[in-house]
Structure formats: structure tokens, C-alpha cells
Amino acid sequence: MIQAKTTLTVIGGGAMGAALIGGIINAEVCKASDITVVDVAPAILESVSARFGVNTSSEASSAVSSSDVVLVAVKPGIVKKVLGVIKDSIPQDCLVLSIAAGVKIATIEGCLEPGSKVIRAMPNTPCQIGAGAVAYARGSNALDADATLAAKLFKSVGLALELPESNLDAVTGLSGSGPAYIFVLIEALSDAGVAVGLPRDKSTALAAQTVMGSARMVIESGIHPAVLKDQVTSPGGTTIAGISALEKAGFRSAIIQAVKAASDRSSELG
Numbered sequence: 001m002i003q004a005k006t007t008l009t010v011i012g013g014g015a016m017g018a019a020l021i022g023g024i025i026n027a028e029v030c031k032a033s034d035i036t037v038v039d040v041a042p043a044i045l046e047s048v049s050a051r052f053g054v055n056t057s058s059e060a061s062s063a064v065s066s067s068d069v070v071l072v073a074v075k076p077g078i079v080k081k082v083l084g085v086i087k088d089s090i091p092q093d094c095l096v097l098s099i100a101a102g103v104k105i106a107t108i109e110g111c112l113e114p115g116s117k118v119i120r121a122m123p124n125t126p127c128q129i130g131a132g133a134v135a136y137a138r139g140s141n142a143l144d145a146d147a148t149l150a151a152k153l154f155k156s157v158g159l160a161l162e163l164p165e166s167n168l169d170a171v172t173g174l175s176g177s178g179p180a181y182i183f184v185l186i187e188a189l190s191d192a193g194v195a196v197g198l199p200r201d202k203s204t205a206l207a208a209q210t211v212m213g214s215a216r217m218v219i220e221s222g223i224h225p226a227v228l229k230d231q232v233t234s235p236g237g238t239t240i241a242g243i244s245a246l247e248k249a250g251f252r253s254a255i256i257q258a259v260k261a262a263s264d265r266s267s268e269l270g
Helices: 015-026 042-052 060-064 076-089 105-110 125-129 144-155 165-176 178-195 200-221 225-232 238-249 251-269
Strands: 008-011 035-038 055-057 069-072 095-098 117-122 132-138 158-162
Touching: 008 015, 008 060, 015 035, 015 042, 015 125, 015 144, 035 042, 035 060, 042 055, 055 060, 060 076, 069 076, 069 144, 076 105, 095 144, 105 117, 117 144, 117 165, 125 132, 132 144, 132 165, 144 158, 165 178, 165 251, 178 200, 178 251, 200 225, 238 251
Parallel strands: 008 035, 008 069, 035 055, 069 095, 095 117, 132 158
Antiparallel strands: 117 132
């Protein structure tokens, strides 16, 4: 648990910023009274204040001036502008976290004072329900204690793993964009259920529960997915017939190519 006096400023109160705020408070990693949210939209500030009881401000410079941690949760295209505004107000020992997709650590450090401590992270949308996956990488000046602090913050919304920054484009392609692939899978399973006679609502519920249950088996058992697959697959049975159809349609290759394409795009945007 973070010490009570640690103060956190979140710049950007949109979906991901709000998800992290909620997780941090629910996990008692930081008190609501020690969190300030900065945003240019009054409606967003009113929303996060009502939901979480945090402090709010439209003035980024004044908000960060007494912060121990600043979380930059704005769109990638305005990161440099935001950092330019707060650069001179950030305390010397403050940790700057960024969840802006594709914006590299060197870019962030280049917008701040020399010696600034930076950690870049890639979260995904299931952070909104506390089931996210976050990978983070430390900058050249971030210490072990800073990485530990970042891990506590990000673990409040799910899995948190430290990786080299060179891996973050791959993370973007896999877990960052991955929820969209799973939503397409659930939709396809639901369509298939309807095609073989199931009502739409029941088909979608069964599809979503099947994906969730299967994922939990991988996580909680620690067993390789291929072994779990074999446990379902009886000789000459229904499952092997379905898997054969998937292989014939190039399902496995399509998933691999999707992750690769998204990773490549992340690299291009960076």
C-alpha cells in the first residue's frame, strides 16, 4: 500500500484514466483525497468527482506542483503539448507515468527536465472492470522503487508485468488490441450458435461465458493451453471436428497475423 502522503495527479479523466483511478482507490493503493484529476472538459471532472470523490482541476501546472506521481492519460497526439505545459511545475523527484500508446520514453523524457523519472505503460480496456493487462517499461532515470510503485498502481486493475520498452509494440498488438480480437471471436461464436438454432441472447451468453471460463482455466491452472485443448478433444469426437475446421480456415494463422499487423502499426505510430 502506498504511504498516505503520496499524491497522484491524473491528467486525462477519460475511460482509461477513470479505470485506473477506480482500481487504485478500490485496492486501497491510494486515498481518493490524495488524487487530483485534471481535464479540460468540465463534464468529465464532474463525473470523476461524483464517482470517486477525488479532487479535480482544470489547471495542470498547479495540480502537478505538489505531486509524487503524475499519470499522463491523454491521447498520444497531445502528449508533447501537455508535457510542455507541466514541465516546469513537476517536482524534481516526481515519477511520471504515461499510458499514451506509441509515445516512446525518449520522447517523454525529451519533453521534461533532465533526470526526470519516467515509466511508460500499455494497459488495455478490461482495466475498466479490474481484469486488465498492463505492461510497463522504465526510463533511464527510473529506480527500482519507482518500478515497484508503478507495479502497485497497475496491479490494482489486473495483471502488471515489467518488460523492456522494445517489447511494448508487441504488447500493444497482443494485449492492447487483443480485447477487440476476443470480441470478434465472441460475436462469431454467437453468430454460429444462432446459425445452429440457438436464440441470440442465449448464444451470446454461452459464447462469452465459454471464453471467460477458458481464460480462467489457463490462468488458474497454469497448464499450457495445448494441454487443456487436448483434455477437451476426444478421438473421433465433436471437438476435433471443430478444430479441424478451424485449422482448415486458417484460424490460428489469422490470429498470429492480427497481432503482428497491430504490433507493426504500433511501431509505425511511434
